[in-house]
Each structure stands twice: as structure tokens, then as C-alpha cells.
Amino acid sequence: MMTHMRREALQAPDCVARLLESEAETVSALAQAIRTGHAGPWLTVARGSSDCAAAYFATAMALLNGRIVSSLPPSLVTVYGARLILDNACLVAFSQSGQSPDLLAVVENLHAGRGRTVAFVNDMDSPLARLVGCAVPLHAWPETAVAATKSVIAEFVGGAFLAAELAGPGTLRQAFAELPSQLRAAMQGDNSSVAQSLAGAANLFVIGRGLGLSVAQEIALKFKETCGIHAEALSSAELRHGPMALLDEQSHALVLTLAGPGETELLDCAGFLRTQGVTVQTVGHQASASLTLPPTSGYVLNPVCALAALYPVVDEVALLRHRNPDAPLRIQKVTLTL
Secondary structure (H helix, E strand, O other): OOOHHHHHHHHHHHHHHHHHHHHHHHHHHHHHHHHHHOOEEEEOOHHHHHHHHHHHHHHHHHHHHOOEEEEEOOOHHOOOOOOOOOOOOOEEEOOOOOOOHHHHHHHHEEEEOEEEEEEEEEEOOHHHHHHHOEEOOOOOOOOOOOOHHHHHHHHHHHHHHHHHHOOOOOOOOOHHHHHHHHHHHHHHOOOOHHHHHHHOOEEEEEEEOHHHHHHHHHHHHHHHHHHHHEEEEEEOOOOOOOOHHOOOOOOEEEEEOOOOOOOHHHHHHHHHHHHOOOOEOOOOOOOOOEEEEOOOHHHHHHHHHHHHHHHHHHHHHHHHHOOOOOOOOOOOOOOOOO
16 A cells, blocks of 8 residues: 555655755855854754754754754743843744744744744745745645655755755765665665564654654654554663663664764664563664665765655554554644644
């Protein structure tokens, strides 16, 4: 069965290719303008899967630019009416629909403080696209499946591209040029055994660290949404600070052992979990990984390949659990929050 979710996930490499081809000059010019005229704080605003893309952007910004990026909780503006000092801040919004009132309120608040506003948004006719100073289309329109996939991958790539261009014109350009083909390869891996194992999970830890933590958060969200699995995203560094008390022989873990500075520690974490009787699946670049990823041209982009490889896994797990990933319970495509 080819679900809408799987079909759209498989379109992601083409979306990324269009995004990079069509918007590279726009993002590069934006980065140049920010480098020469911005010295204030960096903020993101987003909800749901888009907030996972925002978290990935924040980590990439720290690694490539030494800049700390804070996630701004919209309720500070919309519920508490906090008097925030946001003069000269740069706000980057991530949204698929561009319609949620809380995101719009935060952008308006930034404008009042003479801040710069940028949005990576899928619907260029949306209120958010019209409101921000610079709207970058994700080139994933239309997306009809309730569970967003290709637009989320495009958000990850768009944010990473902005972070790279801020580090200097052309930074990681070759890595980005090769990314669409690497995403296609990531989606062609044999995921059947991983899906079969995870289909039996009642409680699941999705574990990453650093750049991979945002992928863990997004995939845990997708398992909840489409598969009805109680999934929790964790940093491997946090596992022993309390959550390990929950481990038993009925526990499942999906560990993102991505190539890069944290790879060894994540492999050790997977080994430790196995000693505790946990059923462990790994996703990484090692030949021994349960789901092996193709190498990318820069470890900063490894999480994007992991995301592309895991969306089909989530779709398959949902079907194995006799759930329709295109019609998750009590979930709508567009969520409007305050």
C-alpha cells in the first residue's frame, strides 16, 4: 500500500533539489545582509515538527557560527503578554501552513522592536509569508498527508543552508549539491527488519545527541502521531539522569548512531541498552547498523539523511500496527494555536 505519507516522503529529494536550486541566491543574499547589519540575539519560533527543524537550525548555528539561538515560546507573547526586549533581534520562523496565530503574534512583536524576521514556509500565500521581512519557500507544496514529511525535510535543509551561508559564502556548497542524491539513497535502504521490530513496541526511546537530537524528537513525534506508540526522544547524555529507571525487557530503543563527533558515545549507549535487556535498533553509517545510511559530504547533514530514511520506517510500522498514517486519530493537517 502506497500511502500519501510515503509518497510525499519519497518526493523530498526532489523538493530539496528545487529548494537549493531556486533559493540559494536568496538565502545567500539574506546571509550577507545579516552578517553586515545584525549584532542582536537570535531566536526561533515554531510548533510541532517545525520546532524540530528549528532545533536543528539552532545546533547548526552554534557549530558553524558560534551563535546561540534561543527558541521563543509563543505563549510568552500570546498568553502572558510579557514585555520582551527584542530590539534588533533576528527571528527565524519555521512553518508548513504559515497560519497559526501564535507565530504571527510573535512576528508582529519582533517588528515592534525593529527586529529582522525570516520564515521558511511551505504556503507562500499564507499570512506568515506575507508578514515576515523575508519568506523562503520550501518547494514542498502541495503536501496533503496529515503527517508532514517532505516539508519538514525541506525545513531542515533550508535552516542548515542559512547557517552555512552565514558562516561564509559557499560553505558546505558541495555537500548541499550532493544531498538530494544522498537522500534518495537513504530512502532505498532495507528497513523491513527495523519496522518489524518497532511494530511490537509499546514504549519506545528514540535516542540521539547534538545534531541528531532534533531528528529523534521529530521521529518520536511521528511514532506517536501515526503509529500510536508512546515514544520519547532523549539525548543519550540524559538517559542516566533518571529515564534509565524505566528500562526493562519490554523496552525498545531506536538509537541514532550518526557519523560525527558523537558517534562513539552513541554506539556505547546502544551497547549499554542491550546489556539492560532493551530491544535496540540503530540507524547510522556503520555497516553493522540495523538501518545503514549512505555517507554525506559533511556530518552536519547526516541528520537529514537519517530523517529521510526513517519516514518510510514510520509509515511501515503504522501499517504493521493496522493504522492508517494518512488519518491519525484526532489530528488535523493545520493546527491553529495561541
